[in-house]
Amino acid sequence: DIAVAPADQVIAPFSASPNFGFLGSTSTLSATASSGLVVTFGGSTPSICTVVNGTVSYLAVGTCTVTADQAGDANYNAAPQITLAINVTEFSPVSEPIPTLSQWSLVLLFLALLSMGGIVIRRKNTV
Secondary structure, three states, X not given: OOOOOOEOOOEEEEXXXXXXXXXXXXXXXXXXXXXXXXXXXXXXXXXXEEEEOOEEEEOOOEEEEXXXXXXXXXXXXXXXXXXXXXXXXXXXXXXXXXXXXXXXXXXXXXXHHHHOOOOOOOOOOOO
């Protein structure tokens, strides 16, 4: 008989989408084991965040630490656990820039207001 030892495996990459959190929001976790076996997720900061079925829910401001595990099977050893730190803030960061008007847009706006009587230019007579 020939004995064959289980192969080693690793988990990579491990990410959250989005890769930040704010109170009341969620992120979806993603990770792949080199064996192709299913990766499970957990959390080690339950006062900051919870993890259920690969979704992180953010409960408090701080650093949320989530874990990725793969227990192995008859063919693969358990993968070393890896962690991911996610910064949780009170409010969502601004993802879209605040729109501004170009100089030509301002000129056109001025002319439009002038033509509608929104801006009145008066000459002062000095005699």
